[in-house]
Amino acid sequence: MALTTYVEAIRQGIWEEMEKDESVFVLGEDVGIYGGAFKVTAGMLERFGEWRVIDTPISESGIVGAAIGAALMGMRPVAEMQFADFISCAFDQITNFAAKSRYRWGAGVPIVVRGPSGGGVHGGPFHSQNPEMYFVHTPGLKVVCPSTAYDAKGLIKAAIRDPDPVIYFEHKFLYRRVKEELPSDDFVVPIGKAAIRRKGSDMSVITYGAMVYVALDAAKELEKQGIDLEVIDLRSLLPFDKEAVLESVKKTNKVILLHEDTQIGGFAGELAAIISEEAFEYLDGPIRRITAPNTPVPYSPPLEEFFLPKVSDVVRVARELYAY
Amino acid sequence: MAETKVIMPQMGESIFEGTITKWLKKKGERIERDEPLFEISTDKIDTEIPSPASGVVQDILVKEGQTVQINTVVAVIGDGSGKPAAKETPREEQKQAPKEVKGPAPVAGPTEETKKEETAARTEQAPPQTVPQGAPQSPPQKEAASDEDIRSSPLVRRIAKENNVDLSALSGKGTGIDGRITKSDILSYIEQSGKKETASPAPPSKPSTAPAAPPMKFTGDVERVQLTAMRKAISEHMVMSRRTSAHVTTFFEVDCSRILKTKEKLQPDFEQSGVRLTVTPFFVQAAANALKRFPIVNSSLDGDTIVYKRAINIGIAVSLEWGLIVPIIKNADEKNLLGLSKILNDLGERARNKKLTPEDVKDGTFTITNPGQYGGLIGTPIINQPQVAIMGMGGIKKRAVVIDDAIAIRPIILLSLSFDHRVIDGAVADQFMADIQKQLENWPTS
Numbered sequence: 001m002a003l004t005t006y007v008e009a010i011r012q013g014i015w016e017e018m019e020k021d022e023s024v025f026v027l028g029e030d031v032g033i034y035g036g037a038f039k040v041t042a043g044m045l046e047r048f049g050e051w052r053v054i055d056t057p058i059s060e061s062g063i064v065g066a067a068i069g070a071a072l073m074g075m076r077p078v079a080e081m082q083f084a085d086f087i088s089c090a091f092d093q094i095t096n097f098a099a100k101s102r103y104r105w106g107a108g109v110p111i112v113v114r115g116p117s118g119g120g121v122h123g124g125p126f127h128s129q130n131p132e133m134y135f136v137h138t139p140g141l142k143v144v145c146p147s148t149a150y151d152a153k154g155l156i157k158a159a160i161r162d163p164d165p166v167i168y169f170e171h172k173f174l175y176r177r178v179k180e181e182l183p184s185d186d187f188v189v190p191i192g193k194a195a196i197r198r199k200g201s202d203m204s205v206i207t208y209g210a211m212v213y214v215a216l217d218a219a220k221e222l223e224k225q226g227i228d229l230e231v232i233d234l235r236s237l238l239p240f241d242k243e244a245v246l247e248s249v250k251k252t253n254k255v256i257l258l259h260e261d262t263q264i265g266g267f268a269g270e271l272a273a274i275i276s277e278e279a280f281e282y283l284d285g286p287i288r289r290i291t292a293p294n295t296p297v298p299y300s301p302p303l304e305e306f307f308l309p310k311v312s313d314v315v316r317v318a319r320e321l322y323a324y
Numbered sequence: 325m326a327e328t329k330v331i332m333p334q335m336g337e338s339i340f341e342g343t344i345t346k347w348l349k350k351k352g353e354r355i356e357r358d359e360p361l362f363e364i365s366t367d368k369i370d371t372e373i374p375s376p377a378s379g380v381v382q383d384i385l386v387k388e389g390q391t392v393q394i395n396t397v398v399a400v401i402g403d404g405s406g407k408p409a410a411k412e413t414p415r416e417e418q419k420q421a422p423k424e425v426k427g428p429a430p431v432a433g434p435t436e437e438t439k440k441e442e443t444a445a446r447t448e449q450a451p452p453q454t455v456p457q458g459a460p461q462s463p464p465q466k467e468a469a470s471d472e473d474i475r476s477s478p479l480v481r482r483i484a485k486e487n488n489v490d491l492s493a494l495s496g497k498g499t500g501i502d503g504r505i506t507k508s509d510i511l512s513y514i515e516q517s518g519k520k521e522t523a524s525p526a527p528p529s530k531p532s533t534a535p536a537a538p539p540m541k542f543t544g545d546v547e548r549v550q551l552t553a554m555r556k557a558i559s560e561h562m563v564m565s566r567r568t569s570a571h572v573t574t575f576f577e578v579d580c581s582r583i584l585k586t587k588e589k590l591q592p593d594f595e596q597s598g599v600r601l602t603v604t605p606f607f608v609q610a611a612a613n614a615l616k617r618f619p620i621v622n623s624s625l626d627g628d629t630i631v632y633k634r635a636i637n638i639g640i641a642v643s644l645e646w647g648l649i650v651p652i653i654k655n656a657d658e659k660n661l662l663g664l665s666k667i668l669n670d671l672g673e674r675a676r677n678k679k680l681t682p683e684d685v686k687d688g689t690f691t692i693t694n695p696g697q698y699g700g701l702i703g704t705p706i707i708n709q710p711q712v713a714i715m716g717m718g719g720i721k722k723r724a725v726v727i728d729d730a731i732a733i734r735p736i737i738l739l740s741l742s743f744d745h746r747v748i749d750g751a752v753a754d755q756f757m758a759d760i761q762k763q764l765e766n767w768p769t770s
Contacts, residue, residue, distance in 0.1 A: 284477045284478075284480060285477060324500050
């Protein structure tokens with residue numbers, strides 16, 4: 001059977017939901033005639049028409065504001081940010097309006113705001129960021145970061161069906177590099193559930209997004225050296241699967257927290273706090289973080305390569321922790 | 325000029341702390357580089373520590389009698405400019421260090437910066453180094469501190485608690501970084517001694533080696549004396565050795581006629597070159613030769629691996645008024661009687677004058693002890709870990725022995741060999757001793 005890429009999986013997910021539910025529609029910059037900057041919405045204009053596939057002006061605040069209004073009127077909009085970096089332009093709409101609407105007056109806002117995030121493609125400081133933590137910090141939102149084609153499809157469908165705002169961060173490095181055979185049935189991946197990508201006994205690597213592959217490659221390398229990594233893919237950051245994290249840490253007793261986002265205020269810090277609060281007596285070594293440094297994402301390819309966490313970083317830290 | 329921090333040196337590989345017995349300079353006094361600054365007593369040796377720099381003793385941070393971890397800053401040598409340098413004293417620094425670590429400052433990158441983070445993690449993990457500085461010191465704290473000095477992890481401490489294991493039993497046996505007790509260390513310890521430990525109804529809260537809590541209370545008048553560092557080390561080492569090795573002792577009788585004759589013959593020559601000849605070098609030489617032929621007796625057991633040592637370094641137990649020390653004759657198999665005698669004279673003298681260096685007590689591979697000095701028949705010595713055998717020499721005494729159905733008078737010594745039955749079988753131990761016996765009884769007298 002044919003392999004489906006990560007980007008195609010997202011397209012399929014949205015497509016299937018649009019087929020199933022008339023209230024689902026997409027809006028964003030160049031999503032219609034052009035089919036989206038990364039072709040996530042390719043062919044949708046032809047299939048669903050201009051009422052359900054709406055090209056908008058270059059205004060993220062306007063896109064999300066319109067989506068919120070439509071959601072309040074009973075629709076299920078899927079708003080595309082051409083690059084996740086520009087979601088900051090819609091920050092107020094998302095954090096002050098969408099996130100608090102249910103709390104303040106009981107009106108759920110079932111929108112999905114999705115877009116390509118992440119580095120590794122020499123996109124420079126404005127097209128490579130990982131802005132997830134601005135939203136993880138905002139009660140009322142859900143934040144997901146799929147790493148596989150299966151999850152990309154299952155999570156976009158779950159996000160569209162969710163009664164509250166979901167911020168869906170795609171990783172552009174994975175768009176066409178990750179592919180797999182997908183089941184033909186109508187499946188969803190529940191928001192808030194982690195996946196064990198590799199079972200192991202010596203230490204846990206908790207990660208998400210493109211770093212899942214860095215962790216798995218490092219695990220292969222470390223296996224040769226007799227170090228057995230467990231790799232947990234969080235898939236959702238808000239809510240996140242605390243039970244899965246704690247269970248893994250309690251099993252292996254050592255933990256590396258890995259993400260592409262910068263370190264200060266990154267998800268690793270949050271995880272570290274929870275692990276030391278709730279699994280302190282299971283730790284046989286310090287909690288270690290591997291993240292990007294606290295700088296903008298560099299343009300220069302060698303600098304970007306240095307900036308992003310690498311397999312060799314995981315191998316080095318794992319060896320140190322193993323010896324601890 | 326910058327200040328120089330004086331640290332507690334590591335006086336041997338398995339040494340983790342040392343006691344400052346005496347400050348030879350006072351605060352404010354001038355000192356030259358390499359001039360003795362203080363005296364220490366560690367598990368293994370007592371010695372003077374020279375100043376690492378010339379200057380003025382700006383600060384003394386550890387009191388006499390206090391025991392601190394190695395690498396702890398014990399004093400600061402300044403340039404004598406009178407600059408108080410309050411901000412820069414180690415006290416201040418140590419207090420601030422953990423804060424810096426947690427602050428928002430470190431720009432953590434994947435290479436350089438992560439290293440910082442790593443040392444940070446370590447700093448946080450290693451309170452013992454900072455504690456003795458900032459915390460007010462009082463001698464009684466020593467007991468409690470020795471417990472804290474054992475490095476483990478939250479997990480290890482929980483497992484220890486759940487299994488009633490006293491972590492001090494694993495002291496010095498950790499396989500983690502800096503001897504930290506790891507998960508696998510404690511799990512295998514519990515597995516080995518598990519049943520015994522969990523079955524004991526009331527596990528002692530004090531280390532089993534600690535003599536502080538006698539099994540039965542004596543109600544009369546007593547005098548309580550704190551153990552010296554050396555006595556404490558001996559006490560811990562002896563119990564640890566008993567617990568580690570499967571001790572078996574074998575005994576041999578050796579006719580010393582020929583070696584005594586040889587000794588008598590050589591004595592004048594030796595005396596001329598200022599060397600006192602005793603019987604000990606004969607036994608050292610015989611043992612060295614036998615060790616070459618039975619390398620297992622010169623080995624160690626490391627987990628499930630036997631470690632054969634290529635060098636034959638024989639330790640000689642020297643009893644002192646204040647304890648006992650085992651200086652080492654390095655490469656004993658390469659020395660003749662004169663060489664061995666010279667070394668023995670020198671080591672013995674320096675042991676009694678507290679002039680031994682860490683080198684002198686390091687890397688022994690076999691030990692000879694002398695329980696017969698005061699007329700004792702023979703003893704059953706305890707192995708000096710991580711070695712696997714120790715030979716005891718009784719006193720030489722004329723005895724009636726039967727030779728070719730006739731009774732003769734011969735100078736006889738009893739030798740004992742305590743060996744670790746985990747790696748040495750009785751047959752091998754006896755062959756080893758028979759080898760020594762044969763050499764001594766057939767010593768060339770010419």
